[in-house]
Amino acid sequence: MILVFGGLASGKREYVKNELGYTDADISEDIYGGAPVLYNLHELINTDADSERYFDELLKKEVVICNDISCGIVPLDRAEREKREAVGRLLIRLAAEAKSVVRIQCGLAQIIKG
Amino acid sequence: MRTLVIGGGASGKSEYAEELFSALEGTKYYIATMMPYGEDSLARIEKHRKARRDRGFCTVEHYTDLAGLSLPTKGAVLLECLGNLTANELFYEGDSEKGAFEAIMRGVEALSEQSSDLVVVTNEVFSDGLDYDESTLAYIRTLALINRELARRFDTVIEVVCGIPVALKR
Numbered sequence: 001m002i003l004v005f006g007g008l009a010s011g012k013r014e015y016v017k018n019e020l021g022y023t024d025a026d027i028s029e030d031i032y033g034g035a036p037v038l039y040n041l042h043e044l045i046n047t048d049a050d051s052e053r054y055f056d057e058l059l060k061k062e063v064v065i066c067n068d069i070s071c072g073i074v075p076l077d078r079a080e081r082e083k084r085e086a087v088g089r090l091l092i093r094l095a096a097e098a099k100s101v102v103r104i105q106c107g108l109a110q111i112i113k114g
Numbered sequence: 115m116r117t118l119v120i121g122g123g124a125s126g127k128s129e130y131a132e133e134l135f136s137a138l139e140g141t142k143y144y145i146a147t148m149m150p151y152g153e154d155s156l157a158r159i160e161k162h163r164k165a166r167r168d169r170g171f172c173t174v175e176h177y178t179d180l181a182g183l184s185l186p187t188k189g190a191v192l193l194e195c196l197g198n199l200t201a202n203e204l205f206y207e208g209d210s211e212k213g214a215f216e217a218i219m220r221g222v223e224a225l226s227e228q229s230s231d232l233v234v235v236t237n238e239v240f241s242d243g244l245d246y247d248e249s250t251l252a253y254i255r256t257l258a259l260i261n262r263e264l265a266r267r268f269d270t271v272i273e274v275v276c277g278i279p280v281a282l283k284r
Contacts, residue, residue: 005276007241070122072242073250081154088124092277103275112278 001058002114003094004065006104012065013039015102015109020063027065031057041066041090046083051090059097066091115231116268120261122238126277131192131235136169138231141189144171145180145225147198149206178202180221184228191229193222196264197237200257205249211256218260236261238273 002020004012016022016037028035031044031054038044038061045051058064070088075081095101100114117134121127135142144166148155166173171192176183180199185191193199196218203214226232240258244251265271271283 003276068122068241070125071238071240072123073239073246073254074123078154085124088122088126092124092126095276095278101276101278103280110280112275112280 001061001094001098002063002100002102003091003098004063004102004104005068005091007068007071010068010104011107012067012104014107015104016063016065019109022063031061036062037065038063039065042069042087045087045090046079048086048089051086051093055090055093058094064094064098115270116226117231117233117270117272118261118264118268119233119235119272119274120238120282121274122241125238125274127235127237127274128194129277130272130274130279131194131233132169135171135190135192135233138190138233140230141187142171143185143189143191143229144173145183145191145193146173146175147177147193147195147202149177149198149202178207178217180218181224183221183225185225188228188230190231191225191233193225193232193234195235195237196260197239197257200260201253204253204256211252214256215259215263219263222264234264234268236264 004016006012013027016027022037026035027037027039029040029043031038041064044054069084075084095113098113101112103110103112119127119131148159150156150159163173199218200214203209203217209217222234239254265283273280273282
């Protein structure tokens, strides 16, 4: 699995299409839909329980795309805080298992693992 | 050697900093800065206290006026973290932005003189827009200036992304 991570509209999908050779048809937000690329992982995860539920399935994907939601002030809202923590912790676990981790900034890819 | 470790929320920065710190020589002083306030922080503090006992760190809890902290001996020091320390100076002590900046810079240098090696953890909180109230914006500005100044002075700056260390300065 390749983990592609970066800010909103930073060029993650473009990278997956242009550099990794996938098409729009390969990219889906539906984790069980059979597409090789999962998009918007951060939308799927609200709690650590969600991470547990989806972890094994995520490892079967060829590519997982996730927004960076970690770089603001700690949210006042408890649910938002929990979501941010859960996404962060899951990313650490996925990155540890991934064969490659790519961080996208300004459309540029930085391969931080693999 | 002085190392600054930066990362977003739940990026793995603390775990990475503690790993670095564990490998250092001498007595290990862990300076904890989170004020025990509210249910969340109490649970977090208790979890961290237990983890540190298990690893043989000497924990010193110190929330404001870092320059007033005196360690019993020289040793390796981990300061965790500047995000809390800045909030404590601005919102608990009621320092001005300049006052908080100066108090923390003085504090880090005073700590540095007492340490064989120093690891400082800080937070990336700068990439989530400007839709905050004025006191939060003051906090963001102050922490940003502290990070920049320490990054200039320190030998090494490491950003942690998804648990992976990325060197910004070596």
